[in-house]
Amino acid sequence: MPVRSLALHAGYQCAHSGACCRTPWDVxxxxxxxxxxxxxxxxxxxxxxxxxxxxxxxxxxxxxxxxxxxxxxxxxxxxxxxxxxxxxxxxxxxxPATCRIFPRIALTDGRGTSITLSHYCPTAARLLLRTDLPLAIMDAPPAFPPADYEGLDATEAWPPTLRPGVLMGLDGHAAWEHHAVAVLAQAPSAVSALATLRRSVAQLMSWQPGGASLVEAIAACAVTDELPSASPAFTTPQPPARAWAQARYVAALATVPDALRDVSDDLPGDEGWRLAGEGWPRVDHGARAYVAAHAFANWTAYQGDGLRVWLASVAAPLGVLAVTAARHCHLANRPLDDDLFVEAIRQADLLLRHRASREALVAGWTAGSDAPNETGPV
Ligand code: SF4
Structure with missing residues (x-):
């Protein structure tokens, strides 16, 4: 079974931080x-x-x-x-399987096994800040030899849908995955990348079988948009808007079972947001890589119904990350830097990958407001 991953993850190796073995979750x-x-x-x-x-x-x-x-x-x-x-x-x-596989998160479908990582692992989180590796999908990553990585087995499932009732086919899904990662690699900021993806989704909603293939239609979507010079969010990377980010964080938190609630889940205050905004430009490339790690090997493509739901599933990580970054800045009382960013990434994936109810997340994204014509996140 062929294996693929992001190039950033392809050299992953456990560095024995012990973080996963010291976390009081059930194994x-x-x-x-x-x-x-x-x-x-x-x-x-x-x-x-x-x-x-x-x-x-x-x-x-x-x-x-x-x-x-x-x-x-x-x-x-x-x-x-x-x-x-x-x-x-x-x-x-x-x-036990949990120990063998963590932090790998696999999706197996007719194309093979796609592996992304849980960045609750600090070693995985730090990989997102690498600038010497391309943000791209690669085949046969050395860190992940062919094996049974468990995860989501979609080999018997229908391919993901473009919109309810319209299948993308595996080639369409693969083209979309490559497009999303390319957008995140080339956009001037994580916020602008998400806006570009939102426009791509809107453009593809009108696609009909019988004319240009879906793969051709995806290829016709812009990878970068013209920079609106009036918007600083497009020229100097900024975190997503506070209200937009907090809405996604609160929605994710609402799916966490009571037993996994934590007093530290409170929203950060003004000073945390100010400090996060001050340091965000230097880590924005890591935020784009983090969103790419959710766009690739994305389970919601199979568990949701259409690209609008998929879009909400990659918007949520950026929103949650902005909140956890502001919280860590507030606690440390200093602008966002690499170390705070790694901790923020870890807490964002702890919530989205491990504490939240996956079913409830997908239900919320399906009912949510991340419609492709929404103005946010800027
Ligand atoms: S059994 Fe699993 S959780 Fe326990 S120390 Fe080993 S790897 Fe960590």
């Missing part, structure tokens, strides 16, 4: 992994500090336990040197 242990890990514990090949498995009557099908965590929230298999005792003692193949 399910499947029967196969449980058997191997239990054998490793019995033989002494693996030595956790405490009983590592939490069992219960309410586990999902196929799951025999949840990894227990210490008082600090860390998995009991995590060594003091931030290495995993299971990985070290038994190899990566012994790990």
């Amino acid at each position: 399910p242990v499947e029967a196969r992994a449980h058997q191997v890990m239990a054998a490793g514990l019995a033989s002494g090949q693996v030595r956790p500090a405490t009983d590592p498995f939490r069992r219960g009557p309410d586990l999902p099908a196929g799951v025999v336990a949840i990894l227990r965590r210490g008082a600090d929230g860390a998995c009991t298999f995590l060594d003091a040197d931030r290495l995993c005792a299971v990985h070290r003692g038994l190899g990566a193949s012994a790990l």
Whole structure:
């Protein structure tokens, strides 16, 4: 099965930050992994500090336990040197699927497997700031050899739709994905890229079968727009408008189950927004890469119904990122810089990729207002 990823992600390698293993989320242990890990514990090949498995009557099908965590929230298999005792003692193949696959997020369809990353992983988040690699899709990325990456299996699904009732076909979907990444690569800012994509979607809504192919129609969409000199958002990169960003953040937050709510989810104040705006121009290329990482291998293309829903699914990450950036600037009391940006990216993906209900997100994007003729986000 061919594999594709963004070139930025193609060299991803776990740097053992330990961030994912210290996050107090539930890691399910499947029967196969449980058997191997239990054998490793019995033989002494693996030595956790405490009983590592939490069992219960309410586990999902196929799951025999949840990894227990210490008082600090860390998995009991995590060594003091931030290495995993299971990985070290038994190899990566012994790990539960969640551990083996994180931070990879895969979409498999008739074209092969497309892999993007969860940037809650700080190593993945920092890749978005690389300027020595093109923002482009590449085949056979070295970091992701052919394998079963699980994720969304759309091999039996209909291709994504352009609008309700009109299929794009896999070639149309692939052309759109390339167009979106090209727009994000070449636009002068993340905000202008989103505006260009919004115009592309509006242009394609009138496409009808029987004339030019959809691939040709996508090729006719502008990759960059003429710069309206009156708009500073197009000439000097700026974060998206505060009200626009907060609306997307609040909508995403509303889908988070109560058990995963956090007091730190409050909206940032004026000073946070001022500091984020001050530093945004130097990290805007990272924001474009972040949106591209949501545009590529995008599950909503299959789970939603049409490019308008897809558009809302790539607008949301930019809005959420602007809010988390303002919050981190406020907490650190300094303008947005690379380190704050990485933390903001991590929190944005923690919300969108891990805490939010995926079903509710797609439902909200379907009912939402990111219609292609909307003026925002500038
Ligand atoms: S089993 Fe290993 S990789 Fe998985 S959460 Fe625990 S320490 Fe991390």
